[in-house]
Amino acid sequence: MVQLSFLGAMSSVGSSGILVDTGVEKILLDYGTKIQDTPPKFPISIEGRIDALLLSHAHLDHSGGASIFSARGNGCTTYAGYTTRELCRLLWTDSIKISKEEGYDLPFTKHDVEKTLAKFMPTKFRIPVKLHKSKVTLFDAGHIPGSVMPFIDTGNKTILYTGDYKIGSTRLMKGADTNLPKVDALITESTYCDREHAERGSQENELARIVRETLSNDGVALISGFAVGRIDELLLVLDSFGIDYPVYVDGMAKKAITIINEQKGVLRDPKSLDKVLQKVEYVTSHQMRKKVIKQPGVILSTSGMLTGGPIAWYMGKLFDKQNCSLTLSGFQVEGTPGKTLLETGRFINEEIDVEVKMRVRRLDFSSHLGRKDLFDFINKLNPEKVFCVHGEHTEEFALELKEKGYDAVAPVANNRIFDI
Numbered sequence: 452m453v454q455l456s457f458l459g460a461m462s463s464v465g466s467s468g469i470l471v472d473t474g475v476e477k478i479l480l481d482y483g484t485k486i487q488d489t490p491p492k493f494p495i496s497i498e499g500r501i502d503a504l505l506l507s508h509a510h511l512d513h514s515g516g517a518s519i520f521s522a523r524g525n526g527c528t529t530y531a532g533y534t535t536r537e538l539c540r541l542l543w544t545d546s547i548k549i550s551k552e553e554g555y556d557l558p559f560t561k562h563d564v565e566k567t568l569a570k571f572m573p574t575k576f577r578i579p580v581k582l583h584k585s586k587v588t589l590f591d592a593g594h595i596p597g598s599v600m601p602f603i604d605t606g607n608k609t610i611l612y613t614g615d616y617k618i619g620s621t622r623l624m625k626g627a628d629t630n631l632p633k634v635d636a637l638i639t640e641s642t643y644c645d646r647e648h649a650e651r652g653s654q655e656n657e658l659a660r661i662v663r664e665t666l667s668n669d670g671v672a673l674i675s676g677f678a679v680g681r682i683d684e685l686l687l688v689l690d691s692f693g694i695d696y697p698v699y700v701d702g703m704a705k706k707a708i709t710i711i712n713e714q715k716g717v718l719r720d721p722k723s724l725d726k727v728l729q730k731v732e733y734v735t736s737h738q739m740r741k742k743v744i745k746q747p748g749v750i751l752s753t754s755g756m757l758t759g760g761p762i763a764w765y766m767g768k769l770f771d772k773q774n775c776s777l778t779l780s781g782f783q784v785e786g787t788p789g790k791t792l793l794e795t796g797r798f799i800n801e802e803i804d805v806e807v808k809m810r811v812r813r814l815d816f817s818s819h820l821g822r823k824d825l826f827d828f829i830n831k832l833n834p835e836k837v838f839c840v841h842g843e844h845t846e847e848f849a850l851e852l853k854e855k856g857y858d859a860v861a862p863v864a865n866n867r868i869f870d871i
């Protein structure tokens with residue numbers, strides 16, 4: 452009998468974590484944080500031996516709690532895709548920095564982070580790795596560079612955990628591997644189970660239009676994006692439209708792009724970033740920041756929801772400039788300055804509360820699959836059992852799947868342990 456215990460991301464996004472007990476091994480699938488909360492929340496805690504951690508990708512909602520085990524003395528080998536270790540190093544170090552700035556303690560130290568990173572086993576797609584009894588294979592998830600869908604074959608049962616995934620290629624990524632073995636139990640993310648994304652081509656056209664219009668008005672086209680994967684994607688889009696330069700990149704994305712470009716094998720077009728980066732300039736000092744806003748240009752910066760990072764500084768300088776624009780390139784969580792700006796037209800954080808005169812637009816460059824792809828994926832896989840996690844509407848999603856004849860369930864706090 453194989454037992455699945457859901458530890459987080461039940462009916463919500465954040466703190467992903469699932470424990471798979473095969474009777475022989477205890478295998479952990481992700482152990483993230485809920486980054487919207489201050490201090491961040493972790494999944495339900497697990498004691499005792501863990502044989503392996505299979506990390507779907509570096510985003511903190513999936514990886515942010517991994518160092519807790521090193522801190523408690525039950526650390527284990529972490530299997531993950533290439534680039535994930537270095538992206539984790541970047542994001543985990545940053546989360547410690549933020550905790551110090553905001554004055555709360557995390558349940559691990561920089562030393563524990565180093566111990567966890569030392570036990571990483573970067574693993575190639577589609578090549579099985581033997582644990583004690585089970586075999587583990589990582590399939591490309593197409594979400595961000597290094598993202599994988601771990602597949603466990605216990606000998607009796609097969610389990611696929613999607614992590615976050617995207618079907619179909621983008622400029623940066625090839626898209627998830629859908630050529631998969633027979634799956635008994637599927638654990639799928641449900642972020643967009645209730646809606647479709649805007650067609651990507653239309654979003655690219657709109658981005659190019661906004662940027663061109665801003666440049667022709669001698670303005671600065673400010674674009675916010677997530678540090679890992681998103682700014683790279685946007686640079687490739689701008690390049691494909693032959694946008695007039697200068698194009699600047701600021702914030703954590705600079706380091707993330709460098710890490711991603713070192714593992715070209717995970718990219719759709721391995722040489723693409725090299726070509727783009729020849730034309731892009733990194734903003735490396737505050738002096739330079741002050742300079743680049745004085746001339747027409749494109750600035751891509753973090754954070755994606757305007758919660759911090761250089762984008763907040765740029766907003767403070769450009770908010771009243773009608774010839775400038777701000778493009779938000781992804782989903783804005785309730786309560787973030789990005790969401791507030793879309794709803795009220797004001798940019799509000801601890802330091803500033805102003806009416807924004809720039810042209811503001813949100814576009815959808817999501818790296819998650821939409822509703823139709825989600826159902827098509829499940830239909831193709833035709834698993835015996837489906838567990839719906841990582842979404843605001845997991846219970847409705849499970850009900851819909853049940854109506855289509857699937858044995859589907861959305862784990863919730865008081866019903867979260869299942870035998871398969």
Ligand SMILES: [Zn+2]
Pocket residue numbers: 508510594615
């Ligand atoms: Zn993710």
Ligand SMILES: [Zn+2]
Pocket residue numbers: 464465510512513615841
């Ligand atoms: Zn996620």
